[in-house]
Amino acid sequence: MIPEINPEALRNHKGIVANPNCSTAVALMGIWPLHRRFGLKRLILATYQSVTGAGTEGEKELEAQVLAHAKGAELPRRVFPRQIAFNVIPQVDAFGANGYTGEETKMMLESRKIMGLPQLPVSATCVRVPVVRAHSVAVSAEFERPVSVAEAREAVSSFPGAELVDDPSRGEYPTPLDFSGKVKCGVGRIRVDTAFPNGLSFWVSGDNLWKGAALNAVQVAELMVREGMLVPRNALAAV
Numbered sequence: 001m002i003p004e005i006n007p008e009a010l011r012n013h014k015g016i017v018a019n020p021n022c023s024t025a026v027a028l029m030g031i032w033p034l035h036r037r038f039g040l041k042r043l044i045l046a047t048y049q050s051v052t053g054a055g056t057e058g059e060k061e062l063e064a065q066v067l068a069h070a071k072g073a074e075l076p077r078r079v080f081p082r083q084i085a086f087n088v089i090p091q092v093d094a095f096g097a098n099g100y101t102g103e104e105t106k107m108m109l110e111s112r113k114i115m116g117l118p119q120l121p122v123s124a125t126c127v128r129v130p131v132v133r134a135h136s137v138a139v140s141a142e143f144e145r146p147v148s149v150a151e152a153r154e155a156v157s158s159f160p161g162a163e164l165v166d167d168p169s170r171g172e173y174p175t176p177l178d179f180s181g182k183v184k185c186g187v188g189r190i191r192v193d194t195a196f197p198n199g200l201s202f203w204v205s206g207d208n209l210w211k212g213a214a215l216n217a218v219q220v221a222e223l224m225v226r227e228g229m230l231v232p233r234n235a236l237a238a239v
Contacts, residue, residue: 003219004161005032006114010220010227017220021103022212023047023126024110027137029185029211030204033159034152035115039144042196045107045124048136049092050176053128053208054079062130084130092126101126134176135212136205142196149190152200156187161211162204166190174205185211 001009001017002025010017019025027045034040051058057079065075065085075083082089093102100108108122157164165174166188174186185206193199206212 001220002028002114002161002216003223004029004159006116007223010223010229017224019213019216019220020110020114021106022053022208023049023103023124023135023137024107024114025212025216026135026185026206026208027107027139027204028111028114029159029161029206030137030139030156030187030202031111031141032115033155033162034141034143034200034202035117037151037155038147038198038200040115040117040120040141041144041198042142043111043120043122044140045122046138047092047103047107047124047126048088048129048131048138048176049103049126050129050131050133050135050208051080051084052133053092053135053212058084059132062132080128084128086130088130089128090125092128100124131176133180133207133209134205135208136174136176136203138201138203140193140196140201141199142193143198143200145198147192147198147200149192149200152190152202156190161185162187164188173203176205179205180207181210182207183210183215 051062061079062084068075081091095101103126104124107124111122112118112120156162163184163186165172165186173188179186185204187204189203191201193201
């Protein structure tokens with residue numbers, strides 16, 4: 001679950017409360033406020049996922065390959081299926097029988113579940129890039145109602161999980177470096193999509209270790225405290 005999107009899921013829930021996939025969490029910070037404004041009909045996603053999505057070993061492998069390249073040595077490879085330094089790899093997780101990877105399937109299923117849109121058409125392509133931290137997602141979305149860039153920007157800027165960074169004339173848009181270590185995810189490059197009727201294309205960058213993982217878990221725990229489902233440790237100590 002994502003507290004900014006489906007907090008009601010806690011109230012009747014039993015068992016484990018799970019964090020979504022890191023790319024899903026980041027992408028939905030841009031998608032959800034636009035869905036609320038225009039009504040989502042179709043979703044196409046392409047991710048640019050940092051090496052820390054594969055853990056500390058992924059970060060070490062990128063660093064080791066860059067250093068080896070600078071020395072003219074053979075590049076070590078153990079974590080990723082191809083060389084990651086100076087490259088992009090269109091495979092995150094194993095391929096399924098339908099040609100989609102596990103990561104791509106998770107983005108489809110989790111987006112539908114979290115937004116409460118079980119029939120939403122979603123297609124994702126997940127790509128590993130030589131960035132240390134923070135994932136980015138290029139989104140093309142079709143909506144039920146007519147769209148405008150001005151309304152889209154207003155919807156994003158008023159959403160608590162997002163920070164609007166969208167002034168192309170001044171070269172302002174989110175990047176992974178800008179949003180590493182930030183609570184919110186950056187949303188920008190908002191424009192009318194030229195392939196979909198009532199479509200918008202936009203870009204989202206967010207910290208895969210924060211909103212994509214630990215921060216979202218903390219926010220879920222904080223919501224559980226507010227809902228009376230958890231008692232803070234310091235409150236127990238005061239009793």
